[in-house]
Every structure is written in structure tokens, then in C-alpha cells.
Amino acid sequence: MTLDVTFFLFAVPAVLFAGISKGGFGSGAAFAATPFLALILTPGQAVGLMLPLLMLMDVTALRPYWKKWDWTSARNLMIGSVPGVALGAALYGIANPDVFKLMIGALAVGFVAFQIGRKRGWIRPARQPMGRAAGMLAGMAAGFTSFISHAGGPPAAVYLLSKPLSKTAYQGTTVLVFWAINLMKFIPYFALGIFSKETALANVFLAPVAFAGVYLGVYAHRLLPERIFFGVTYVFLVCTGTKLIVDALS
Numbered sequence: 001m002t003l004d005v006t007f008f009l010f011a012v013p014a015v016l017f018a019g020i021s022k023g024g025f026g027s028g029a030a031f032a033a034t035p036f037l038a039l040i041l042t043p044g045q046a047v048g049l050m051l052p053l054l055m056l057m058d059v060t061a062l063r064p065y066w067k068k069w070d071w072t073s074a075r076n077l078m079i080g081s082v083p084g085v086a087l088g089a090a091l092y093g094i095a096n097p098d099v100f101k102l103m104i105g106a107l108a109v110g111f112v113a114f115q116i117g118r119k120r121g122w123i124r125p126a127r128q129p130m131g132r133a134a135g136m137l138a139g140m141a142a143g144f145t146s147f148i149s150h151a152g153g154p155p156a157a158v159y160l161l162s163k164p165l166s167k168t169a170y171q172g173t174t175v176l177v178f179w180a181i182n183l184m185k186f187i188p189y190f191a192l193g194i195f196s197k198e199t200a201l202a203n204v205f206l207a208p209v210a211f212a213g214v215y216l217g218v219y220a221h222r223l224l225p226e227r228i229f230f231g232v233t234y235v236f237l238v239c240t241g242t243k244l245i246v247d248a249l250s
Contacts, residue, residue, distance in 0.1 A: 070165055
């Protein structure tokens with residue numbers, strides 16, 4: 001990984017985008033940074049670069065959403081995420097890098113399909129709030145997809161959308177859950193050699209961008225509609241996800 005002009009032309013908007021989403025504007029779309037970075041980096045470099053920055057964003061976002069989460073839902077998701085993270089670590093240790101490029105691309109396109117299905121009513125929240133077992137299963141899926149591509153949002157959303165949560169409580173719960181999941185991922189990432197001196201140096205340069213993105217997201221969460229943001233996100237994810245899939249298969 002070379003920290004040149006091309007790198008920063010991709011990395012700065014990717015990290016800013018992720019920060020805005022982590023701050024509560026376009027919730028769940030923060031993982032779009034990973035497929036974007038995977039266009040110029042290996043899958044391992046992309047997820048390794050993003051994890052420390054996502055952890056900084058989590059800490060920054062915790063303050064405005066402090067204790068505004070639903071603790072029962074968050075606890076179920078966090079407990080379930082433990083085996084999901086472990087499964088992701090086990091797979092990473094044995095799989096070919098192209099497998100992860102394919103999975104990142106598939107998750108990007110799948111995220112768009114999930115969001116469109118939800119908006120059009122093809123995917124509807126459960127009529128009754130999901131119970132503890134369903135929450136832990138969703139947490140397991142969130143932990144696994146988060147380990148692979150920082151893409152745990154959709155499984156968690158399926159569970160949380162069955163709950164009568166306000167927009168702010170939903171976002172607060174999401175922030176807490178992925179703060180915990182990202183902490184869990186740090187040690188396996190380190191043990192698997194996903195971090196490097198280059199990613200650490202890049203994190204130093206990109207940390208201010210991460211902080212700025214979160215504060216912009218908190219501001220936008222309170223004042224602005226999300227339709228345009230999501231529209232751009234969907235087009236962007238379909239294009240990058242499709243390219244990653246084609247590259248992996250070829």
C-alpha cells in the first residue's frame with residue numbers, strides 16, 4: 001500500500017462518507033468505504049485500514065447518543081456477535097483473498113437490494129418484536145459480515161426494525177452494538193496480520209477526516225432528509241460491488 005495521491009483521492013472521501021454515516025446520517029451505509037477502498041487495496045488492507053478509524057468514529061458517536069440506546073436489543077446483538085466474529089476470523093485464516101473480494105462485492109450489492117426491498121415494502125419488519133434468540137442470531141450474522149467487510153448493518157437492522165424504536169434510539173443502539181463488535185474484531189485482526197505499518201500511518205493522516213465526518217453526520221441526522229444521500233450510496237455500491245465481483249471471478 002503506497003500513500004500517494006491516488007490513495008488519498010480514494011481514502012479521504014471514503015472515510016468522510018463512513019464518518020457521516022456513523023454520525024447518524026445514512027445509518028448502515030458506513031461500510032460502503034470498504035468496497036470503495038478495495039478497488040485500490042487488497043481486501044485485507046481495506047478492512048485493516050478502516051477498523052481503527054471506525055473505532056474512532058464509534059467513540060466520537062457514542063457521546064451524542066449516550067444512553068439513548070435500547071439496552072435489551074443491544075445486549076442480544078452483542079452476545080450473538082461473538083461467535084460471528086470468531087467464524088469470520090477462522091474463515092479469513094484459510095480463504096483465498098479473492099474469496100473476500102467476492103464477498104465484499106456481494107455484500108455491497110446485497111446491501112442495496114436489502115434497502116430497496118425495505119423501502120418498497122418487499123421486506124417488512126416483523127409484526128411482533130423479535131425475541132432474544134432472533135436477536136442473537138442477527139448478532140451472529142452481523143458479527144460475521146462485520147468481520148469480513150464492516151458490513152453488519154443489515155442483519156442488525158432486520159432485528160432492530162421489529163422493535164418500536166425512535167430514529168434516535170435506533171441509531172444509538174446501532175452505535176453501541178458496532179462499537180462493541182469493532183472492539184472484538186481488533187485482536188483477531190492483529191493476530192491475523194491484517195494491520196500494518198502502512199495502515200497505521202494512513203490512520204494518523206485520516207483520523208481528522210473521521211472525526212469531521214461524524215460531526216457532520218450528527219448535524220445532518222437532525223436537520224436534513226436522507227433521500228439524496230441514499231440514492232448516491234446505492235448507485236455507488238452497485239458499481240463498486242459489481243466491479244469487485246467481476247474482478248474476483250476473473
